[in-house]
Amino acid sequence: MTSIVDKGYLAVKPQASANTPVIPTIFLPYITDNVITNQNFERDMRLFGIDWSGLDILRGSKEHAGDIEFYVDPFTVGHFLNMAMKKGATTNDGGSPLVYTHPFTAEDSDRYTIEFSVGGYYTRRYFDVRVNTLDISIDNGKVKGTANVRAGGEWSVRNLKTALSGAVTSLTFDQSYSNYPAKGLVAGDTLIIGSTEVEITGVALDLQSVTFGSKSITASAGDAIYLKCQTPSYEDKRPIIMFENVLIGAGADAATALTNATCANQTQVNEISLSVNNNLSSDPLSGDDCGPRNIQATVKDGSLTIRRLFSDISQVQKWINASKQAFVIKMLGTLGNSTTREEVRITINNAKLITNNNPVNQGGFVYDEQEFALLYDEDDAQAIKVELFNLEDGTDY
Amino acid sequence: MEYKNKTKKDLVLMGYGKVKAGATIKTNKKINNANFEEVSVKKEEEKIIKDKEIKI
Numbered sequence: 001m002t003s004i005v006d007k008g009y010l011a012v013k014p015q016a017s018a019n020t021p022v023i024p025t026i027f028l029p030y031i032t033d034n035v036i037t038n039q040n041f042e043r044d045m046r047l048f049g050i051d052w053s054g055l056d057i058l059r060g061s062k063e064h065a066g067d068i069e070f071y072v073d074p075f076t077v078g079h080f081l082n083m084a085m086k087k088g089a090t091t092n093d094g095g096s097p098l099v100y101t102h103p104f105t106a107e108d109s110d111r112y113t114i115e116f117s118v119g120g121y122y123t124r125r126y127f128d129v130r131v132n133t134l135d136i137s138i139d140n141g142k143v144k145g146t147a148n149v150r151a152g153g154e155w156s157v158r159n160l161k162t163a164l165s166g167a168v169t170s171l172t173f174d175q176s177y178s179n180y181p182a183k184g185l186v187a188g189d190t191l192i193i194g195s196t197e198v199e200i201t202g203v204a205l206d207l208q209s210v211t212f213g214s215k216s217i218t219a220s221a222g223d224a225i226y227l228k229c230q231t232p233s234y235e236d237k238r239p240i241i242m243f244e245n246v247l248i249g250a251g252a253d254a255a256t257a258l259t260n261a262t263c264a265n266q267t268q269v270n271e272i273s274l275s276v277n278n279n280l281s282s283d284p285l286s287g288d289d290c291g292p293r294n295i296q297a298t299v300k301d302g303s304l305t306i307r308r309l310f311s312d313i314s315q316v317q318k319w320i321n322a323s324k325q326a327f328v329i330k331m332l333g334t335l336g337n338s339t340t341r342e343e344v345r346i347t348i349n350n351a352k353l354i355t356n357n358n359p360v361n362q363g364g365f366v367y368d369e370q371e372f373a374l375l376y377d378e379d380d381a382q383a384i385k386v387e388l389f390n391l392e393d394g395t396d397y
Numbered sequence: 398m399e400y401k402n403k404t405k406k407d408l409v410l411m412g413y414g415k416v417k418a419g420a421t422i423k424t425n426k427k428i429n430n431a432n433f434e435e436v437s438v439k440k441e442e443e444k445i446i447k448d449k450e451i452k453i
Contacts, residue, residue, distance in 0.1 A: 025404075025432050231430045234409045235409075
């Protein structure tokens with residue numbers, strides 16, 4: 001049987017707390033991913049009296065990480081922001097329909113359970129997921145996001161511990177992969193064993209087995225059991241935010257930058273990319289062999305790169321003097337109601353030029369090619385803030 | 398089998414089309430999506446009886 005990649009999907013949902021996976025019910029359109037579980041296998045180099053390198057491989061600490069690429073739209077980006085930053089109180093504009101504002105600041109984010117369907121055949125579920133780095137860039141006129149995520153554990157395929165025959169109401173997993181092989185499953189999940197499907201009604205407290213309604217199953221010890229893919233469902237798709245609808249305001253401080261983020265006063269650029277890094281710690285923890293358990297932000301940092309036409313020496317002077325600059329980047333979507341647009345608004349409070357180059361490109365214009373360090377601003381008491389304006393009431397975040 | 402969109406949002410269920418919040422669809426395939434719940438015939442019958450009792 002062959003499977004088509006495009007039948008896959010990405011589903012996400014915030015967890016109520018750490019270590020409590022949920023069934024993801026929010027389906028997000030995405031471009032690609034390379035999220036994998038790395039068991040850090042290495043050759044078993046112990047001496048066995050032979051002249052060949054290893055009889056077996058040995059497992060190391062498990063790591064679950066990788067990149068997810070998506071186009072930025074006001075719905076999809078909300079969940080990646082919620083995986084990357086701390087959401088504050090949601091407000092709305094009082095219009096009809098309501099356009100909501102969700103503020104995000106640089107603090108520990110929610111943890112998510114996310115699932116990838118592999119060609120519609122089986123599911124890779126990751127839990128305790130947070131975004132390590134969130135990059136925003138431009139891809140052929142579209143605003144694209146790349147989220148590097150890390151997870152605390154995964155569930156995809158396990159093995160049956162003991163044979164089943166006739167009507168049964170539970171099954172036990174072997175411990176080939178983990179001492180807690182049921183960790184990651186929840187009531188309501190559908191498992192497939194052979195050609196039989198069972199819907200989990202309970203996960204044993206010792207995380208060795210699951211229960212389900214009576215089912216006739218014939219299976220042998222060691223048979224594979226895997227998580228069934230969902231039938232994906234999507235809310236109305238929002239238009240992708242386009243580079244041509246990005247307004248950038250610059251100024252000596254964030255308030256001035258916001259004032260300048262208008263058609264009349266904007267700073268126009270040819271290329272822009274932004275990276276926010278949570279520098280997630282993912283140290284392994286004793287007593288839990290599912291993966292790293294301490295996924296939390298350490299010292300956060302960020303950078304901004306801009307390429308724009310050289311117009312005067314003002315940016316060179318700012319680089320020479322290491323002057324503070326502030327930016328408000330308004331990524332505008334379509335009107336949510338008669339007055340308020342959907343929007344991703346990024347406020348950068350204190351940016352200083354690390355490099356400001358004017359490279360020689362024969363036959364072309366002179367450009368300012370700039371890399372800024374995003375720094376903490378003492379006056380505004382923050383380095384970065386993201387506000388998302390969309391039609392979601394925020395209860396899903 | 399009949400499934401109800403138990404969310405407060407209209408959803409496009411792939412392979413079935415748009416299903417309004419609270420609306421149901423009929424299918425001969427099992428739908429594995431936690432946004433939808435199977436509506437059992439018994440449950441519906443109970444609801445009808447309850448509705449009649451309320452009217453009386």
